[in-house]
Amino acid sequence: MYTVPDSQAKTAVHAVLAAVLQVRDGRLQALLWQRGRDPYAGAWALPGGVLEEDETLEESVLRHLADKVDVREVAHLEQLETRSDPERNPVRRELATAFLGLVPSDADPAVPEDTRWHPVDDLPGLAYDHEPILLAARERLRGKLGYTNLGFALAPETFTMAELRDLYTAALGHAVSATNLQRVLLRRELLQPTGTLRRYGRGGGRPAAVYRFGTRELEITDQFAVLRPPTITR
Amino acid sequence: MYTVPDSQAKTAVHAVLAAVLQVRDGRLQALLWQRGRDPYAGAWALPGGVLEEDETLEESVLRHLADKVDVREVAHLEQLETRSDPERNPVRRELATAFLGLVPSDADPAVPEDTRWHPVDDLPGLAYDHEPILLAARERLRGKLGYTNLGFALAPETFTMAELRDLYTAALGHAVSATNLQRVLLRRELLQPTGTLRRYGRGGGRPAAVYRFGTRELEITDQFAVLRPPTITR
DNA sequence: CCAAAAGTGTTATGCTTACACCCATGT
């Protein structure tokens, strides 16, 4: 059991944490590093670090991530909850603001020795309160895939519907029909056909049309699905 | 122009802020207090204060609110964004975590001299970054009214559909049909008839049935409105 | 008897899932 050294009385520190998600090998995976020292030696942790005096939380996450993942490869970054339980860190009082970061499936950033991608549905033991944070990040992603264009942050610049379907399937954790996915995204005018064709699997089959997302910034497409304002006629 | 006293070099402090909303006089209003001193002397500010060593953010907001609004009257409290721009406070480096608080329309807490309710669609000049925070809080409320039972936090224990319609109208900022509101909420099994009747306006008219919300805790009713898992047949 | 408000019945609409069927390519 780890104990708090007397010299380190609780001093409030603000940290940032990133749940960096990417679809790799057809599964939604998270970037984690293995702690060498107590507390939680041997456990896996979300990347992050301490907030400095002259930066915003967003700048801080990107700075800390630059060590693990090339910043340019994080296609979407979004603030999640700020955790504040005084007991969440046994060593010192520490607030932590969590972020969701998404990396397109075609990126393969070099990561340090102690760092690895782990499937989110088969996690090792996580340090601190990092497991609920990571699961909350996945829920946020799953929710937003339905009413925004957030798929762009999981997908390469261009892709076929079969490839996109596989990304959505991995992220959502259930079967997705390429047919219906195409219709939903086209109707919402989020996808643009590039005009080119590409072959998907190894076997034969008709070559697939190649698409791209119209914009690579978050757009909400469905906000007022219900209890929407009355339609003004004349 | 206000200048930073030398003695107060930038020291990171963590504050909490609450956007406390209530429907009063048929309008969505926010609780604000008027600053007496610089910076932003004379401007209106969200209630809040500094986070102490041994409390969570949630405990801190409720503690600070206890001065302005009776805690028991805050029916729903929810964390919003944590703001971190180093320049957001000209005096000292200060992070602030914002909250959305909702007060039922039948509560009328006594508030201090410098504190008043202001319609959110007609705000006075606000201090710091409080205006964007307040508007974000309203957006969160508007969004969640559609896919959760959050109406309970705006409504008294019991109410008629006409009363509830007026609350939704004020919060959403557009006309709401009592007929359709009733059907939506009943279908989702959020409302329970109490069996009693009540008269609404002053004129004649049929007395209205009185309802209550089945639960007074947040429930998400609609999460997978779209891109939902395939239905499993057999 | 008439005005006012509540509540019910019914239709229209829009978006989505489900599924049958046709299309293009490799072996």
Add this chain to the structure above:
DNA sequence: ACATGGGTGTAAGCATAACACTTTTGG
């Protein structure tokens, strides 16, 4: 030819908005 995927057409389901009409009360 036939297997393998891609793509289109179409029907069905479902929730909600819209609106006409009935019910119940006060004056």
